[in-house]
Amino acid sequence: MRKPNSLKMKNFLNSLSVIEKIIYGIVLILFLFLFYITLDANKYRATVRAIEGKGKVGVNPTDEVLDFGDLSPGTSAVRKIDIQNKTFIPFYVIIVDTGKISDLTKKDKNFFTVPKGKSEKVEFSIYMPASAPIDKTLNGRIYVFKVPKVW
Amino acid sequence: MKKKIIILSGLAIFIGIAFLPIISAFEAHIINVTAKIEQALSVNTRVINFGTVFPQEYFEKPMFVTFSNSFFNDDNENGGSGEVSKVDYDIKQMPEPRPEYINEVGINDARTWCGAYYPQTPFDKDSEDWKEYLENCRPSLCAYLSKTPDNFPTPINDTGVPPFHDPFSEAGTAHGTIDNNSLDIVDLWTIDLAVPCFKGQCAQDYHEFVHHHNPNAENIEQYTPPAELHGETFGCDLWIETTKVY
Numbered sequence: 001m002r003k004p005n006s007l008k009m010k011n012f013l014n015s016l017s018v019i020e021k022i023i024y025g026i027v028l029i030l031f032l033f034l035f036y037i038t039l040d041a042n043k044y045r046a047t048v049r050a051i052e053g054k055g056k057v058g059v060n061p062t063d064e065v066l067d068f069g070d071l072s073p074g075t076s077a078v079r080k081i082d083i084q085n086k087t088f089i090p091f092y093v094i095i096v097d098t099g100k101i102s103d104l105t106k107k108d109k110n111f112f113t114v115p116k117g118k119s120e121k122v123e124f125s126i127y128m129p130a131s132a133p134i135d136k137t138l139n140g141r142i143y144v145f146k147v148p149k150v151w
Numbered sequence: 152m153k154k155k156i157i158i159l160s161g162l163a164i165f166i167g168i169a170f171l172p173i174i175s176a177f178e179a180h181i182i183n184v185t186a187k188i189e190q191a192l193s194v195n196t197r198v199i200n201f202g203t204v205f206p207q208e209y210f211e212k213p214m215f216v217t218f219s220n221s222f223f224n225d226d227n228e229n230g231g232s233g234e235v236s237k238v239d240y241d242i243k244q245m246p247e248p249r250p251e252y253i254n255e256v257g258i259n260d261a262r263t264w265c266g267a268y269y270p271q272t273p274f275d276k277d278s279e280d281w282k283e284y285l286e287n288c289r290p291s292l293c294a295y296l297s298k299t300p301d302n303f304p305t306p307i308n309d310t311g312v313p314p315f316h317d318p319f320s321e322a323g324t325a326h327g328t329i330d331n332n333s334l335d336i337v338d339l340w341t342i343d344l345a346v347p348c349f350k351g352q353c354a355q356d357y358h359e360f361v362h363h364h365n366p367n368a369e370n371i372e373q374y375t376p377p378a379e380l381h382g383e384t385f386g387c388d389l390w391i392e393t394t395k396v397y
Contacts, residue, residue, distance in 0.1 A: 049220050055199055058220060065188075066188060067219065076258065077192060080191065082189055084184070086185070087184060137221070
């Protein structure tokens with residue numbers, strides 16, 4: 001006769017020592033914390049297209065994507081993200097960018113704290129180099145992780 | 152031991168997924184930290200190069216402002232009824248930082264410094280302020296650049312700036328609008344350079360030259376760069392900043 005799963009689980013938990021229970025509890029809390037941080041992170045697509053010629057600019061001022069538009073070699077574009085902390089604790093912000101566009105992107109700040117009730121703007125700038133492949137769209141993603149600053 | 156780790160790892164993942172809706176609800180109502188992309192976009196068109204020029208010469212260079220390819224792709228995906236139809240933008244100008252200074256502090260800090268610390272006193276080659284400024288920033292070409300719109304279509308919705316203007320005032324900013332739902336989908340600007348003469352080296356008809364390009368220019372003396380800057384490379388950063396999206 002097979003034991004019910006609940007009884008198996010109960011026996012398993014009873015077989016753990018106190019220290020093991022504490023360690024596994026801490027690991028569980030840490031996992032849930034990291035899970036929350038990853039879930040709560042803002043994830044944006046970033047894109048820019050290299051175009052031919054000098055003095056040409058194509059704009060797409062959407063607020064859904066970090067779209068730097070169409071840039072000819074030698075031009076640069078800037079977009080901003082406004083981070084607002086409307087809670088009662090400070091938050092530590094970590095920004096990670098990935099993809100081919102990350103080679104061209106610069107952030108004016110990273111690894112910083114947004115105090116409670118305050119806001120900070122992060123400026124992303126792109127410079128289109130002379131060697132940029134014409135008519136090619138460079139894509140990537142930008143992740144904004146917000147960690148409650150409990151330390 | 153290994154079995155315990157595997158079981159507990161699986162338990163943790165299961166709990167995480169099971170509590171996902173609760174965490175989301177908690178986050179939405181309690182942890183209110185938002186990160187929003189601003190609609191504003193700034194583009195620097197620093198590549199307009201006039202080369203070597205001589206006093207009282209006049210040059211024109213074109214500059215196009217339009218919607219990007221990605222904008223049209225988004226518009227097509229939405230069946231042509233995209234949320235954004237018009238974009239208002241300004242063409243602003245500020246002194247250009249030198250490449251060495253950009254490498255030292257970064258493009259954003261360099262640009263900000265050159266705009267904020269332009270000396271307010273008349274030029275003096277022995278002044279520490281002016282020495283520091285010219286070490287970090289190029290002599291300013293901004294006052295001598297005009298931005299002439301294409302004046303198409305009518306009614307005209309773009310505002311240009313003539314040369315020989317105050318580069319630090321609002322009068323030095325050009326305004327434009329592009330409209331996806333009309334013929335005004337592209338703005339063609341002409342960036343004119345009316346080359347000034349150096350102080351003490353001007354031709355007798357310099358006043359006429361200035362008034363020919365800007366009849367409202369006053370105090371012509373302010374449009375004669377110091378002779379000490381002869382041979383220098385002058386520069387001006389032009390920035391296109393979107394101001395309204397609707």
